[in-house]
Amino acid sequence: MQAEGRGPRRVTEATVHSREIVQAARLLEAGELVGLPTETVYGLAADAANPQAVAKIYAAKGRPANHPVIVHLHRDADPLRWAAELPDAARNLIAAFWPGPLTLVLPRRAGVAEACAGGQDTIALRCPDHPVAQAVLALFQGGQGGLAAPSANRFGRISPTTAAHVRAELGAAVALVLDGGPCAVGIESTIVDCTRLQAMDGLPRILRPGGVEAQAIAAVLGCTEQSLLALPDPHLDARLQPQRAGMAPGMAMHATDAAPEAPRVPGALASHYAPATPLRLLQADALDTAWPSAQRIGVLAPRSAPGANPQSRWLAMPADAQAYAQALYAALRELDAAGLKAIWAQTLPADAGWDAVRDRLQRAAADKR
Structure with a gap:
């Protein structure tokens, strides 16, 4: 990152000055909210270790308290500050896809980031692949802090992919919005559950499709795409179950019998990402x-x-x-x-x-x- 005052850093189609990066990190350390660009969508960022700051996210979004948020880390941060363990499968996925649009759900360290967990004993971690996000994370708490950063929009509505979207939707609820240009991926990260490996044939499960395809994950883990698919929710309309190549709509996907309930994760509600217009x-x-x-x-x-x-x-x-x-x-x-x-x-x-x-x-x- 350039030294403060030495001119702008060029990021995609927008200009972010180093003084804005410093300002964002300091605001976050003070418990404020910042609109943060990532390669997926813009996040509404707050200090993941500060329950009062995380509560501001929930209030600004109108997000239900039992809906967990993803914690974003710097590329050099230690995930074990947040996760109780890193199974081999998780380490392999981190090596292959971080920084990038992949979120891992892991066992949460006791007493850590409870405000981000939605009442669960799991934690969702991601390392964003955007130079502005990484620059902020590098300064925030010496590069070892975590930022809770769900999409910067009202809960259930369309995610923002430009700084203007964030300002239009959340306005004064956000202390600062960093303009990192249009998001390169444009939809949210793939979420992979690494908490139930022993009960689920030793493999993680994809809970939400996103910026990393199942085929790429399967190649890293040496398994088939089909073996990574999460159990369909029997209470969810069959038309909303993920459909795979060669499968008819509503057709159930293979999964291990008697698998335990998956953790709650962002974007898993039947209705989400929705415009007000039908x-x-x-x-x-x-x-x-x-x-x-x-x-x-x-x-x-x-x-x-x-x-x-x-x-x-x-x-x-x-x-x-x-x-x-x-x-x-x-x-x-x-x-x-x-x-x-x-x-x-x-x-x-x-x-x-x-x-x-x-x-x-x-x-x-x-x-x-």
């Missing part, structure tokens, strides 16, 4: 049939509109899964602010590369079917 998922043919007569409808589809309709808005999204993910939340916010009657999103391919994006759209539409 969102529906439509197959391409149904979308094309309804489009010519659509009134005040916004559309997300990985292709161009089949024809003109001045009464509605069609956003042509990227046909590539990673590029679609990066653009998704900004597109949802644009349509949500347009005064539309509804948003229609074209259903996405069932192959594994689209898992994370498909998960976000399914949850965004959960209460609007």
Whole structure:
């Protein structure tokens, strides 16, 4: 990091001065909230070891007290300050994917970060891959502190991927928002549970798809993708269960019999990442049939509109899964602010590369079917 006063540090499309990095670290050490850019989404950061500071996160977001938050660490920080143990599987995943969009759920050290745990004996840890986040973490408590940093938006709503999103949604509740430019990944991290290895055939389980694909995790662990899939929730609508390549919607995935209950993790509610405007998922043919007569409808589809309709808005999204993910939340916010009657999103391919994006759209539409 440049010395204070020596000019700006260039980060993606935004300029962050070193004095702002210093200011952010000091505000966080004083128990204040800071909007922090990461490669996934912008986080609402607070000192993870300060219960009063973490309580400000919950109040600002309107987040339920039993919903845990992820603790973000510097690349050189010791996870064992927070976790009671690091199984070999966790160490291998850290070596392969940190810094990066991967969160590990681990046994929590007794008495540590209780305010972040949502009443559980687990802790969720991540090392963000963004130069601004890493610069703040390097200064914060000498590089060994942890920052609780859930997405910087009201609970259950669309996650922010620019500094402007954070300011518009949370305003004066945040002492400072660092503008690190648009997020490169654009959706939240993959969450992997490493707390039940003995009960779950020695392998961790993916609890939320995200920026690291199951295929990459399986390659590191020397297992199949299928063996990493979490048990479906029997109380969850079958349409919201993750769908894999070659599997019909609602088809149950293999998992060990009598597996223990998974820990609660962020983004696992049936309805989440949702705009205020009702969102529906439509197959391409149904979308094309309804489009010519659509009134005040916004559309997300990985292709161009089949024809003109001045009464509605069609956003042509990227046909590539990673590029679609990066653009998704900004597109949802644009349509949500347009005064539309509804948003229609074209259903996405069932192959594994689209898992994370498909998960976000399914949850965004959960209460609007």
